[in-house]
Amino acid sequence: MAAPKQSAKEPVKFIGGHRACAGCGFPILLKQMFSSTKDPVVIVSATGCLEVTSTIFPFSAWKVPFMHNAFENSAATCSGVEGAYRSLKKQGKENQNIKFVAIGGDGGTYDIGLQSLSGAMERRHDMLYITYNNEAYMNTGIQRSSATIMGAHTTTSPAGKVVHGKTQNSKNLTEILVAHEIPYVAQTTVAFWQDATSKFSKAFSIEGPKFINALSPCVPGWGYHMSQTVKVSKMAVETNLWPLYEVENGVYKINYKPKERMGIEEYLKLQARFAHLLKPENKEIVENIQKFIDWRWEQLLKKEEMTNKK
Amino acid sequence: MEKTIVARTGNEAMAEAMRQINPDVCAAYPITPATEIMQIFSSFVNDGLVKTNLITVESEHSAISACMGSAASGARTMTATSSQGLALMHEILYIASALRLPIVLAEVNRALSGPINIHCDHSDTMGERDAGWIQIYAENSQEAYDLLINAVRIAEHRDVSLPIMVSTDGFIISHEMERLEMYPDSEIQKFIGEYKPNYNLLNIDNPITVGSLVLTDYYLEHKRVQHEAMKNAMKVIPEIFAEFKKVFGRQYDFVENYKCDDADYILICLGSTAGTSKVAVEELRQEGIKAGLLKIRVFRPFPAEEIVKYISKAKAIAILDRSESLSTQAGPVATEVKAALYDAGKIIPMQSYVYGLGGREIYVDQIKDVYRKLKNTKISEQVKYLGVKE
Ligand SMILES: Cc1ncc(C[n+]2csc(CCOP(=O)(O)OP(=O)(O)O)c2C)c(N)n1
Ligand code: SF4
Ligand SMILES: [Mg+2]
Numbered sequence: 001m002a003a004p005k006q007s008a009k010e011p012v013k014f015i016g017g018h019r020a021c022a023g024c025g026f027p028i029l030l031k032q033m034f035s036s037t038k039d040p041v042v043i044v045s046a047t048g049c050l051e052v053t054s055t056i057f058p059f060s061a062w063k064v065p066f067m068h069n070a071f072e073n074s075a076a077t078c079s080g081v082e083g084a085y086r087s088l089k090k091q092g093k094e095n096q097n098i099k100f101v102a103i104g105g106d107g108g109t110y111d112i113g114l115q116s117l118s119g120a121m122e123r124r125h126d127m128l129y130i131t132y133n134n135e136a137y138m139n140t141g142i143q144r145s146s147a148t149i150m151g152a153h154t155t156t157s158p159a160g161k162v163v164h165g166k167t168q169n170s171k172n173l174t175e176i177l178v179a180h181e182i183p184y185v186a187q188t189t190v191a192f193w194q195d196a197t198s199k200f201s202k203a204f205s206i207e208g209p210k211f212i213n214a215l216s217p218c219v220p221g222w223g224y225h226m227s228q229t230v231k232v233s234k235m236a237v238e239t240n241l242w243p244l245y246e247v248e249n250g251v252y253k254i255n256y257k258p259k260e261r262m263g264i265e266e267y268l269k270l271q272a273r274f275a276h277l278l279k280p281e282n283k284e285i286v287e288n289i290q291k292f293i294d295w296r297w298e299q300l301l302k303k304e305e306m307t308n309k310k
Numbered sequence: 311m312e313k314t315i316v317a318r319t320g321n322e323a324m325a326e327a328m329r330q331i332n333p334d335v336c337a338a339y340p341i342t343p344a345t346e347i348m349q350i351f352s353s354f355v356n357d358g359l360v361k362t363n364l365i366t367v368e369s370e371h372s373a374i375s376a377c378m379g380s381a382a383s384g385a386r387t388m389t390a391t392s393s394q395g396l397a398l399m400h401e402i403l404y405i406a407s408a409l410r411l412p413i414v415l416a417e418v419n420r421a422l423s424g425p426i427n428i429h430c431d432h433s434d435t436m437g438e439r440d441a442g443w444i445q446i447y448a449e450n451s452q453e454a455y456d457l458l459i460n461a462v463r464i465a466e467h468r469d470v471s472l473p474i475m476v477s478t479d480g481f482i483i484s485h486e487m488e489r490l491e492m493y494p495d496s497e498i499q500k501f502i503g504e505y506k507p508n509y510n511l512l513n514i515d516n517p518i519t520v521g522s523l524v525l526t527d528y529y530l531e532h533k534r535v536q537h538e539a540m541k542n543a544m545k546v547i548p549e550i551f552a553e554f555k556k557v558f559g560r561q562y563d564f565v566e567n568y569k570c571d572d573a574d575y576i577l578i579c580l581g582s583t584a585g586t587s588k589v590a591v592e593e594l595r596q597e598g599i600k601a602g603l604l605k606i607r608v609f610r611p612f613p614a615e616e617i618v619k620y621i622s623k624a625k626a627i628a629i630l631d632r633s634e635s636l637s638t639q640a641g642p643v644a645t646e647v648k649a650a651l652y653d654a655g656k657i658i659p660m661q662s663y664v665y666g667l668g669g670r671e672i673y674v675d676q677i678k679d680v681y682r683k684l685k686n687t688k689i690s691e692q693v694k695y696l697g698v699k700e
Contacts, residue, residue: 040514044379052523060519065511067382068521069375069405076372079365080337080379080387085512087334087363087385096514116375119368 010035011063018061019053023226025216025233026050026132028190033101033130036200040064041099044078046108047071049139049218050132072112075120075129078102082125099204100127106147107137110173121180121209128203128210134218135170142221146171149241150292151285152273154221159276164285169292177211178247186246189215191233195244195255202246215242223272232270238262240297245304252304261297264290311497311558318490320483323451324390324416324476325350326490327458329360330498333414334385334505337365337376342428343480344392344418351390370395374402374413381411382520383512386462386505389413392480393420393434400438406473407442408536409520410508412465415443416458417477418484419581419632421668429669430480432580433633435609436642442536444474444543445610447580449566451488453607454478456560462502463550469542471508479582481669493558501557540611547608564613566605569595570620573602575684578621578647579630580606583665583672590677601681606643614650622651626659626684630696632666640693659689665696672697 014030026049034041042065045051051068054061069077078100088094102120104113109131117129136154137143144157150169153159157166177185183206188196196214203210217224217232224232236242239262244255265286268274277286318326325347328336336355338348355364365380367373373389381387391399396417406413421427422434435445444464448454457476465474478484511520524532551562568588570576577587584605594601604620606613621627631641639645644662651658661684666672676697 042511042514055519055522057522057524057528060522062519063517065514065517066519067379067511068519068523069378070401073372073375073402076367076375077379079367079372080335080376080381081383081511082379083335083337083363083365083376084380084383084385084387087361087380088383088512090363091334091361094512096512098512098514115368116372119372122368123365 006035013041013063014054015061015063017059019056020049021219021226023219023229024049025134025190025218025229028229029130029132029196029214029216032190032193032196033200036197037099037204039097039099039204041101042081043067044069044074044081044100044102046074046104046113047139048105048108049134050103050105052139071108073116074102074104074108075113076116078127079120079123079125082127102127102129104129104131105138106131106133106135107145110146110171118180121177121182121211124208126207126209128212130212130214131173132214132216134216134221136218136221138218138221147173150289151277153276154273164276164282172296174213177213180209181250182209182211184210184246184248186211187213187215187242188244189233189236189242190217191230192237192244192256199246221273223275224270228270235262235267235270239264239267240293241267243297243300245300251307252300254300254304264293312494314492316490316492317487318451319485319487320448320451320454320478321346321418321485322350323455323490324458324478325354326492327455328388328416329354330495331386331388331459331462331502332360332499333362333388335363335365335377335380335387336389337367337373337380337387338389338391339367339370339373339395341370341392341395343420343484344390344395344416346484347390347416347418370398371402374399374406377413378402378406378409378411381413381507382409382509384505384507384510387413388416390416390418392418393422396434396438397422400441403438403441403443403473405521408532410471410539411473412471413473414458414461414465415473415475417475418480419477420480427668428480430482431632431667431669433667435475435477436633436635439610439642442472442540443610444472444608446474446476446608447606448476448478448483449582449584449605450483451490454483455490455492456554456558456562459498459501460550460554460562464543464547466505467546467550468508470539470546472539472543477581482582497557501554544611544613562607564606564608564616565620566607567620568603568605570602570604570624572600574600574625575628575681576602576604576621576624577628577630577677577680578604578606578617578643580609580632580643583630583632586672586674587677589674590681593674594678594681599681599685612646612650614646614653617647618650618654618656621658622654622656624658626661626689628680628684629660629662630680631662631664634664634667644693661689662693663696664693670697
């Protein structure tokens with residue numbers, strides 16, 4: 001694990017010149033990831049903001065090998081990369097110690113790429129899959145995904161006169177990955193540097209499939225000022241909306257338990273995508289969101305307790 | 311060279327070729343009638359006969375995606391599929407060719423749904439004819455075996471560097487036992503040589519970005535380069551075929567000219583129907599009808615000049631398409647042959663047929679009838695259905 005000061009001195013692997021918005025979450029995440037291993041890293045990315053903003057030909061922001069194939073297949077493509085490496089290594093034609101990372105947005109992971117991800121995890125490829133979860137299809141103009149939380153306004157779940165944003169809760173993808181019984185599954189977010197880097201470090205130290213779900217704020221998609229990225233990310237944790245936890249070989253560990261969880265309204269207030277929920281007539285939706293967050297948190301506590309029983 | 315004579319189905323022949331090619335990686339997913347190729351190959355893997363890392367993916371979309379990751383990482387890579395499987399790969403086939411990855415795909419032709427059908431026609435590969443892959447159609451097990459071996463060399467040639475599919479007719483060839491002459495493993499290895507990738511993602515010291523976003527300023531140039539690579543394939547394919555002949559003694563070409571030189575009436579088709587048509591040609595010639603057959607073996611790149619060379623003196627031509635483009639005009643083979651003749655300034659009466667869809671049988675008598683109609687009846691500009699119940 002590298003402290004921010006230390007990692008500032010390391011050679012930059014994701015360089016300036018990319019076109020991600022000021023205040024975007026994923027460049028922070030990439031820095032955290034790169035500072036968590038000394039081994040060479042090969043990246044395979046899905047289509048989405050991360051890829052389109054960083055590889056506009058002939059420019060590339062990547063100082064490590066980077067491959068993009070399509071939207072729904074970063075895990076499958078990475079399976080092939082890792083498969084080739086494994087084959088060549090066995091034949092004595094390859095002697096480097098490479099870490100393989102597949103990346104996708106929430107759309108490329110929760111939705112269209114779920115099958116490809118599930119297959120790669122089941123086959124036990126030695127790769128770390130990271131989803132930078134900004135809770136919508138940002139690259140195509142902020143459409144809802146199954147990671148979008150209830151009530152959020154997106155361009156395909158607009159805050160209308162009758163329907164007030166997304167009507168479903170988010171899918172619990174982290175738990176779906178836990179059900180794959182892989183060695184390591186974790187949730188983190190950009191505001192918690194220590195948490196993120198220690199999770200990346202741990203993931204890199206484990207052989208086999210690993211999955212990290214990282215909440216990654218999006219300035220235009222969420223509707224907050226670009227200076228507030230860290231704050232929004234932090235509030236998602238303080239409200240228990242996005243618990244920091246990890247599951248190592250089936251054993252749950254909640255890495256941070258807020259002394260007193262903040263009410264979700266505080267979080268909603270920060271972001272334009274929830275503005276309509278603050279109207280008195282939408283009070284019930286906010287209550288439902290709160291209930292759901294508390295229910296999920298309770299479930300998580302129980303899982304932690306159950307899996308830590310001696 | 312010592313040749314072993316064995317009895318093999320088309321699928322077995324392709325699996326044997328794969329064993330002898332011994333790729334670094336193979337990622338595939340089962341589908342009738344290609345399934346067997348991977349089943350046999352899986353045994354080769356688990357019996358330690360090949361060094362291949364077999365990735366048993368969860369779909370054909372992932373199969374071709376994994377193949378791309380593998381080929382981009384410096385590994386010789388193969389896969390096999392049919393029909394819906396190839397269609398599911400559609401999106402990625404274009405990316406594989408654009409990234410110039412010499413993946414070799416063993417294809418077994420099967421009708422596309424719907425209605426769902428597992429039998430032979432060419433709608434699957436014809437649906438991918440513009441995907442930037444080299445396409446070769448085999449007539450029998452021997453061709454399937456030989457051409458799959460040639461395919462490795464063609465795809466990996468530096469001036470080509472394109473993915474390639476070699477196909478056989480589902481069930482008709484894939485499941486039919488035939489005489490096969492096999493060559494020694496060592497000779498195959500010598501012929502194909504080491505895979506030397508054009509670029510390698512695993513080169514850590516010289517990191518590259520593969521699969522960039524290319525906007526209006528460079529996209530056209532990227533496609534232009536692919537166009538040139540296909541043109542290079544036109545040059546390289548005969549060179550590799552010639553080398554193959556030198557080593558293994560069998561001659562291949564873009565097309566097979568079967569008695570076209572003095573023919574008044576020429577039939578053009580792909581795949582196993584050529585075998586049936588040869589019998590028809592022989593029988594008609596006994597009757598004094600000068601029949602000829604031109605089998606198109608390489609469909610991509612399209613050997614327009616080669617085709618025109620053999621058919622330009624015919625009085626009339628019949629083209630058999632084993633797929634429908636539903637344009638209400640002719641099928642894809644007829645359309646492209648017509649264009650080739652136009653470019654050569656030739657107007658020859660041509661009857662186009664759609665036949666054999668969904669595995670409908672085609673018999674010698676039907677083909678003889680096609681020739682006779684060329685001779686005796688007025689040619690229609692409308693496409694005709696052969697063997698349909700009306
Ligand atoms: C098969 C396919 N369907 C749709 C698209 C269009 N598309 C490109 S990126 C994207 C959304 C990406 O969303 P996400 O994965 O969440 O990444 P983000 O842009 O939010 O970073 C969509 C719908 C595509 N490229 N391919
Ligand atoms: S739209 Fe959102 S995810 Fe995309 S680059 Fe901008 S801040 Fe990042
Ligand atoms: Mg997203």
